Amino acid sequence: MRQLEGELDFTLVGAREGEASQILRPHLSYFQDARTRFKANKVAMASLFVLLAFALMTIAGPLLVPYNYQDGDLLQANKGPDLQHWFGTDELGRDLWARIWIGGRVSMAIGVLAAVLQGVVGIIMGSVSGFVGGKTDLVIMKVVDFLMAFPYLVWVTLLMLVTGSGLVPMILALTLTGWLTMARIVRGQILTLKNEDYVVAAQSLGALSRRIILKHMIPNTMGVIIVTMTFAIPAAIFSEAFLSFIGIGMKAPMTSWGLLVSMGMKQLYNYPLRLLIPCICISLTMLSLQIIGDGLRDALDPKLRR
Amino acid sequence: MAKFVLKRLLGSAVMLFLLITISFFMIKLIPGSPFTSEKMQAGSKQAIYAYYGLDKPVYEQYFLYLKNLLRGDLGVSYKIRSVTVNEVIAKSFPYSLDLGLKAIIVAIVGGLALGIISAYKRGKAIDAFTMILATIGVAVPSFVVGFFIQYLFAVKLRWLPVAQYTSFAHTILPTFALSLSMLATIAKYSRASMIEVIYSDFVKTADAKGLSKMRIIMRHQLRNALLPIVTLLGPMIAMVITGTFVVENVFAIPGLGRYYVTSITNLDYTMIMGLTIFFALFLVIMNLLVDVVYILIDPRIKLS
Amino acid sequence: MACGTPWTRSFEGRKGGERMSGAMLEVKDFSVSFDTYAGEVQAVRNVSFHVGRGEVVAIVGESGSGKSVLTQSLVKLLPSPPARVKEGSKVFIEGVDISDYSFNQLRTIKGSKVAYIFQDPMTSLNPLAKIGAQVTEGILCHRIMSKKAAYEYAVELLRDAEIQSPERRMEQYPHELSGGMRQRVMIAIALAMKPSLLIADEPTTALDVTTQSQILGTLKALNTERGMSIILITHDMGIVAGIAQRVIVMYGGKTVERGGSQEIFEKSRHPYTRSLLGSIPRLDADKGHDLDFIVGSPPDMLNPPKGCPFSPRCKFAMACCGVVPPEEITLSTTHASWCWLLHPGAKRVYEDFRRQYPDLYENGAALP
Numbered sequence: 001m002r003q004l005e006g007e008l009d010f011t012l013v014g015a016r017e018g019e020a021s022q023i024l025r026p027h028l029s030y031f032q033d034a035r036t037r038f039k040a041n042k043v044a045m046a047s048l049f050v051l052l053a054f055a056l057m058t059i060a061g062p063l064l065v066p067y068n069y070q071d072g073d074l075l076q077a078n079k080g081p082d083l084q085h086w087f088g089t090d091e092l093g094r095d096l097w098a099r100i101w102i103g104g105r106v107s108m109a110i111g112v113l114a115a116v117l118q119g120v121v122g123i124i125m126g127s128v129s130g131f132v133g134g135k136t137d138l139v140i141m142k143v144v145d146f147l148m149a150f151p152y153l154v155w156v157t158l159l160m161l162v163t164g165s166g167l168v169p170m171i172l173a174l175t176l177t178g179w180l181t182m183a184r185i186v187r188g189q190i191l192t193l194k195n196e197d198y199v200v201a202a203q204s205l206g207a208l209s210r211r212i213i214l215k216h217m218i219p220n221t222m223g224v225i226i227v228t229m230t231f232a233i234p235a236a237i238f239s240e241a242f243l244s245f246i247g248i249g250m251k252a253p254m255t256s257w258g259l260l261v262s263m264g265m266k267q268l269y270n271y272p273l274r275l276l277i278p279c280i281c282i283s284l285t286m287l288s289l290q291i292i293g294d295g296l297r298d299a300l301d302p303k304l305r306r
Numbered sequence: 307m308a309k310f311v312l313k314r315l316l317g318s319a320v321m322l323f324l325l326i327t328i329s330f331f332m333i334k335l336i337p338g339s340p341f342t343s344e345k346m347q348a349g350s351k352q353a354i355y356a357y358y359g360l361d362k363p364v365y366e367q368y369f370l371y372l373k374n375l376l377r378g379d380l381g382v383s384y385k386i387r388s389v390t391v392n393e394v395i396a397k398s399f400p401y402s403l404d405l406g407l408k409a410i411i412v413a414i415v416g417g418l419a420l421g422i423i424s425a426y427k428r429g430k431a432i433d434a435f436t437m438i439l440a441t442i443g444v445a446v447p448s449f450v451v452g453f454f455i456q457y458l459f460a461v462k463l464r465w466l467p468v469a470q471y472t473s474f475a476h477t478i479l480p481t482f483a484l485s486l487s488m489l490a491t492i493a494k495y496s497r498a499s500m501i502e503v504i505y506s507d508f509v510k511t512a513d514a515k516g517l518s519k520m521r522i523i524m525r526h527q528l529r530n531a532l533l534p535i536v537t538l539l540g541p542m543i544a545m546v547i548t549g550t551f552v553v554e555n556v557f558a559i560p561g562l563g564r565y566y567v568t569s570i571t572n573l574d575y576t577m578i579m580g581l582t583i584f585f586a587l588f589l590v591i592m593n594l595l596v597d598v599v600y601i602l603i604d605p606r607i608k609l610s
Numbered sequence: 611m612a613c614g615t616p617w618t619r620s621f622e623g624r625k626g627g628e629r630m631s632g633a634m635l636e637v638k639d640f641s642v643s644f645d646t647y648a649g650e651v652q653a654v655r656n657v658s659f660h661v662g663r664g665e666v667v668a669i670v671g672e673s674g675s676g677k678s679v680l681t682q683s684l685v686k687l688l689p690s691p692p693a694r695v696k697e698g699s700k701v702f703i704e705g706v707d708i709s710d711y712s713f714n715q716l717r718t719i720k721g722s723k724v725a726y727i728f729q730d731p732m733t734s735l736n737p738l739a740k741i742g743a744q745v746t747e748g749i750l751c752h753r754i755m756s757k758k759a760a761y762e763y764a765v766e767l768l769r770d771a772e773i774q775s776p777e778r779r780m781e782q783y784p785h786e787l788s789g790g791m792r793q794r795v796m797i798a799i800a801l802a803m804k805p806s807l808l809i810a811d812e813p814t815t816a817l818d819v820t821t822q823s824q825i826l827g828t829l830k831a832l833n834t835e836r837g838m839s840i841i842l843i844t845h846d847m848g849i850v851a852g853i854a855q856r857v858i859v860m861y862g863g864k865t866v867e868r869g870g871s872q873e874i875f876e877k878s879r880h881p882y883t884r885s886l887l888g889s890i891p892r893l894d895a896d897k898g899h900d901l902d903f904i905v906g907s908p909p910d911m912l913n914p915p916k917g918c919p920f921s922p923r924c925k926f927a928m929a930c931c932g933v934v935p936p937e938e939i940t941l942s943t944t945h946a947s948w949c950w951l952l953h954p955g956a957k958r959v960y961e962d963f964r965r966q967y968p969d970l971y972e973n974g975a976a977l978p
Contacts, residue, residue, distance in 0.1 A: 009929035010956045015906065016922050016932075149321055149593075150586050153548045157570060158328075161578075162335045238447045242552065245449060247571045261449065265556070272457055279450040290445035428691070429647075507733040510687050515748035515799065516720035519713060525747075526736055533738065605783045606737060 030219060037299040044295025047288035054285055058108055061101030069094065069102040070253050078271065087277060090263075099255050100277055106167070106256040108285065110240045114174040115232035121175060122182025123225065129183065130190030141187075144180050152177055156239060160248045170249060174236055182228050189221045223300035230293040234286035241282055257282050311598065318590040325586055326579075330371060333575050334364055358384065371579075380580035385572045391580035394565055399584075401471055402554070402561035406546045408477060409484035413542070416485070417492025418532070424493070425500030425531075436493050443490025448549050452483035452556035469558035480557045484549045488542050496535055503531040533604060540596045547585055634807050634839040635661040635684075635724075636702040642676070642683045644692045651911045653679040655863040661807065664837040666830075668850040668871075670886065671860035674908040677843045678729075680860075681809050685720050686713070704806070721748045725800035729812040731792035735784040741768075742780030745799050752803070767798040772828065790821035797828060807839045808832065814849065826853055847886050851875060856944065859883045862909045862919025864935075869945035877969040879947040882920045884967040918950070926951060926963050 038044060062069065065086070072092035079089045087096035129140040147155065155177040163169035237257075243249030244258030245265075252259070257278045264275030355361045359370060374381060380391035424436040456479060460468040467476050503509060504527060512526045550563030558564075562581060569577035601607050642654040654676040661667045669677045682688050684701050685708070700709045703723055708716065728734040736744060745764040749755060755763065761780070768776035771794040784792055793813060800808055810829060814822035830853050832838045842854055850857055850871065857874040859867040859882065867880040878884050885904045906923040909915055915922055921931040931950050939952045951960045 008934060008950065008953065008955060010950070010953070010959060011929045012959050012962075013927045013929050013931070015925050015927060146321055146324060149318075150325060150589065151544045151548050153551070154582055154585065158332050158582075161570065161573075162332050164337070234445065241447060241449070245555075246551070246567045261453075265453070268453065268457060269461060272461070275453055276457065279453055283446045283450050286447065287442065287445040290441060294441075504689060507728050507730060508736040510682070511726070511728060511734050511796070511799070512736070512747070513687050514685070514720055514726040515751070516717045516722060516803070517747065517751050518717070521751060525739070529738055530736065604738070605740075606785050 030223075034223070034299040038295055041295045041298065044292055044299075047291040047295070050284060051288040051292065054104065054281070054288075055108060058101050058104035061104070062098045065095060065097055067095035067098045069098045069255060081273070088271075088273060090271075090274060091267075096274065096277070099260065100257075100281065103255040103257045103260050103278065104281060106250065106254065107237055107240055107258065107282070110167070110171060110174070110256070111233045111237040111285075114171050114178065114236035114239075115229050117171065117175040118178035118232055118236070119182050119225065119229045122179035122228075123186050125179060126183035126186030127190060130187040130194070137187075140183070144183055147177070148180050153239070153242060156243065157246075157248065160243060165243075165248050165251045167250065167254065170240060170243065174239055178232065178236065178239075182225070182232070185224055185228055186221060189224055190217065193217050193220055227293055227297045227300060230289060230296055234289040237282065237286060237289075307598075307601070310601070311594070314594050314597070318594065322583070322586055322590060326372070326375070326583060327368075329579060329582055330368055331364075333579060334367075336573070336575075358382070375583070380583065381576035383569075383574055383577050385569070385574040385577070391577055394577065395562065395580070395584055398560055398562045398565050401559055402550050402563055405471070405477065405480055405484060405553070405559065405561060406550060408481040409488070409546060409549070410542065412481055413485040413488035413492055417489040418496050418535070420489075420493040421496030422500055422528075422531075424497045425504060428501070433497075436497065440490040440494040443486045444494070446486075447552075448483055448487060449552045449556055451486050452480070452553050455479050455483060456556060471557075471559045471561075476557075480553050480559060483556065484546065484553045487549070488545055491542075492535060492538060495538060496531065499534055500527070500531040503527050506530075536596065536600050536603070540593045543592045543596075544589055547589065632705040633660045633702075634663050634665070634704060635841075636700075636705075637680075637684065638700040638702075640680065640683070640699040640701070641696040642679050642688075642699075643694050643696060645694060646692055646912075649912050652914055653863055653911055654683070655914070657860070657863075657865050659858050659865065659868065661839050661841060664833065664839060665856065666833050666840045666842060666854045667856045667858060668842045668844060668854035669858045669860060670844060670847060670850060672845050672908060674862075674911070675860040676863040676911075677860050678811050681811060681841060681843060682726075684809075685716050685724055687726070721805065722752070722803040723805055724807045724809065725803070725805035727793070727796045727800050727808065727810040727813045730816050731789050731796060732816070734796055735792060737784055739783075740780065741782055741784065741787070741795055745780075745795065745802060748799070748802050754803070764798070764802070767802055768795070770801075771795070771798040772824070773798070789817055790824070793817060793821075793825055794828075797825075801832075805838070807841070809841045809843070811843045812845070813842075815844070815846070822849070829853065859886070862914060863911060864919055865948065866918075866920060867947040867949075869942070869947075873942065873945045875970070878967075879941060879945075879952060880949050881924045881926050881951070881963065881967075888967075918948070925966075926959055928956060928959055 067085070072090070072094040074093045076085070076089050077091055077093040079085055081088045085095050085097065087100060089095055090099070125140055125144075129137045156173050159173040159176060160169060163173060240249055240256060241258030241261060244256055245262040247262070250256040250259045260278035261275060261282070264271070264278060268275055352361070359367055362370075371381070378392070380395070383389045383391060383394065386394075420432075420436045420439070424433040427433055456468060459466045459479060466479055467473070470476055471480070508530075509522065509526050512522050547563070550561060551567055552563070553559070554561045554564040555567055562584075565577065566581045566585075568574075569581065637660065638658045640654060640657045641652070644651040644653055657676075657680055659667070669681070671677045679688065679693070683693065683695050686695065700707065702708070703719055708719060711719070735741075739747075742761065742764055745767060746757075746760040749760045749763070750757065754760075765776045765780060768779055773779055773791060773794050779787070779791075779795075784795075787795065796813075808829075813829070814825050817825065826849060829840060829842070833840055833853075840853075842850070844850065854871050856870055857868065858865055859874070859880065861882050867874065867878060867883050869878075874883060875887065878887065882904075904923055909919050909922070915932060917930070917932045917934050918924070918927075918936050921927040924931065928950060934950075936948045936950045938946050938948055940946045941952075950956055951963050
């Protein structure tokens with residue numbers, strides 16, 4: 001053995017970790033931890049920024065120009081982008097900048113509103129199904145299975161044929177057909193949680209059902225609900241675009257991105273911008289929502305928690 | 307297995323029946339009649355109504371419709387003179403079938419290739435490319451993709467024809483537009499599945515036996531990773547169907563999807579009903595086939 | 611095609627584990643790191659050990675100590691990004707240096723000289739392949755015998771591994787078998803090509819106690835009857851006593867003590883080993899005797915502590931322990947420990963250590 005006495009200090013120090021490790025990690029709640037993780041996701045944060053920018057433009061955009069989305073000045077018709085009309089004008093002389101952003105208001109509003117309403121209906125149906133169980137569960141699930149067996153757009157289309165076009169009928173139709181995914185997911189979560197060991201343990205300790213629901217089930221389900229709703233928004237925006245595209249969605253004089261696409265489509269050769277601008281808006285909005293949804297899902301996944 | 311198939315067929319028949327009933331009565335609820343836009347004298351209008359059976363009470367019309375259905379007769383178009391729904395389907399379905407098949411093949415081959423290669427080359431350029439493509443492919447709607455590539459490749463660059471479906475070159479753009487979102491989904495899932503398998507214990511066991519690389523990849527990694535992808539096929543067929551509504555419109559392809567859209571715009575009720583039923587039937591049969599195939603290839607599934 | 615290939619010749623002559631000169635396995639200065647996006651995780655750091663012919667050596671340590679990574683990296687079983695065996699690591703099988711062997715060269719070692727049993731029988735078998743196919747796969751791939759002969763051989767292997775009605779099992783899938791039975795299939799697969807060294811990585815952790823003792827019994831029989839060398843990896847000191855001749859204790863990617871079974875159990879000279887032994891509940895302990903547990907958590911291998919890896923949790927840690935890595939201090943021909951307590955300069959603290967952890971059977975007499 002080499003003689004290293006000069007370099008070695010043999011004073012007793014003891015275990016450093018015992019007390020220290022408790023203080024090292026501050027107690028982060030589930031949502032605080034998720035928020036930190038989301039913020040660290042640069043791509044998701046960038047998408048959030050893009051989305052907010054779009055939302056801001058739909059509110060502020062039309063106010064920046066003196067033009068109205070409806071009134072057209074035929075003398076100004078079919079102009080390309082210039083200093084007066086930043087996006088140009090359409091064949092009726094209407095300013096496209098104003099139309100794009102007003103249309104954006106409609107599309108985004110429909111997206112958010114439909115997603116939220118679908119979510120609420122889905123949560124209710126799913127919770128009832130999961131909690132009550134038995135025959136109620138069976139019936140509700142059979143209905144869900146039936147509706148899910150056929151493409152969603154077919155149902156929405158049928159409904160809209162009956163209700164007619166317009167903002168309110170569209171939101172109604174989207175809500176009535178779009179709650180299925182949320183219901184299934186919420187029901188699944190509740191069933192899993194009902195059987196989880198810690199719920200059974202809490203029950204055996206005498207905890208009341210209500211307390212169990214509040215303290216255990218809801219926080220655990222909130223994460224999935226938020227993520228599902230985030231993904232539902234672009235789906236609703238797409239449905240609106242599709243319906244307007246085939247002619248049973250929004251109708252003039254109202255405008256939406258979908259309607260702008262459908263009108264711009266006929267002029268792809270001559271005035272491609274009229275088609276491409278609403279397409280870009282739809283794409284970027286849906287893309288950023290998709291990325292945010294993925295980011296939220298990763299941030300809220302308890303398994304990845306440090 | 308036979309019992310399973312029978313049970314499923316029965317269940318599907320019930321669902322189809324419900325669908326038919328619901329859509330029939332919903333269509334009857336639509337305000338206005340298919341002939342409101344036409345200018346006629348009162349007498350001729352009555353005659354036309356009688357001809358199409360629209361003067362009978364709704365329930366009678368319903369049972370008549372069902373009776374015809376069982377004979378395979380989907381009715382006559384209200385808008386296109388002297389053309390039956392069956393004829394329309396026969397004429398336009400081949401286009402949609404061709405497009406759909408091509409799109410599915412491109413989606414499967416492309417998606418699997420990208421997914422598998424990315425799994426093996428994690429962190430490299432191809433992996434990043436796949437993930438970006440996957441995100442965009444899933445998020446961006448098919449009509450946007452359609453218009454973009456139509457504008458870029460057909461209008462601006464003039465490399466490919468703009469619309470219609472007459473030569474092979476015509477099929478390239480629509481196939482790509484239709485397949486993109488499915489390709490993205492398959493790529494994402496197969497990559498994830500492959501990564502999970504590469505790091506799994508049974509692959510280590512196979513390696514520890516001294517097997518060749520080829521054998522480990524083929525028999526252990528690929529088979530296990532790709533099996534769950536089969537479950538994606540069912541939903542994908544539904545996606546293809548709805549995708550054709552859009553893509554056929556963008557590229558002016560005379561397929562079934564385009565007819566569906568125009569029949570909605572024209573309020574051609576029998577056409578809407580007929581096409582909806584046809585799509586539903588097709589979907590149900592395809593889903594059943596996919597499920598049967600899956601049961602046959604996964605030994606863990608028991609049919610009790 | 612089946613006969614006359616180099617494989618068959620050596621295969622027929624071997625019973626697995628017969629005497630030749632030299633150690634079965636020799637590992638020198640072995641290090642393994644994982645390259646992750648967070649940085650380099652040093653899972654195994656400069657480990658050296660050997661396994662002799664017909665010896666059973668236990669490698670003991672908690673999860674994260676590097677024991678599985680070490681043994682699986684010997685024949686490069688870990689996917690190579692992100693795992694990386696570092697320069698300078700040496701492995702010798704029966705005297706042959708295999709450290710720089712390519713994948714195809716390693717194929718001549720894997721299965722036929724060295725075989726593995728993994729921890730979780732649920733995931734170690736391919737869920738989509740029949741048992742029979744999995745047992746015969748190695749043999750058929752190396753073209754050792756015909757399909758028919760391989761089938762019958764496999765049935766015998768399953769029977770030897772104490773699986774009832776082996777013919778039926780051959781046609782079944784893994785999910786149709788219980789955990790204990792799957793582990794026996796793993797044993798059969800491992801023995802198929804008559805290896806000289808069997809590496810059993812926590813073979814009983816996922817099983818119940820009764821099955822555990824059965825499997826251990828099977829392993830012990832393999833050693834005594836066939837002279838097979840075995841490395842038994844475990845975190846449970848309790849199962850080591852009945853089966854291992856030598857013990858290597860690992861912590862934080864390094865070896866901290868090694869010795870004969872008896873030496874380790876009776877007179878270990880390392881605080882970590884002592885706490886491991888102390889945390890086994892004993893039937894003959896006093897009622898008031900607290901279970902000795904270790905405070906803190908396993909080290910972060912991304913930033914391993916300088917010096918002794920156990921020092922942050924060690925009751926007897928001294929100022930130098932966290933700074934300078936202890937050297938190997940030999941206590942007998944077989945026994946060595948890596949701990950500064952054994953340095954003459956640490957006399958005072960060493961005496962506290964000995965008082966807390968006296969030896970069993972010191973001077974031939976049992977101690978209270």
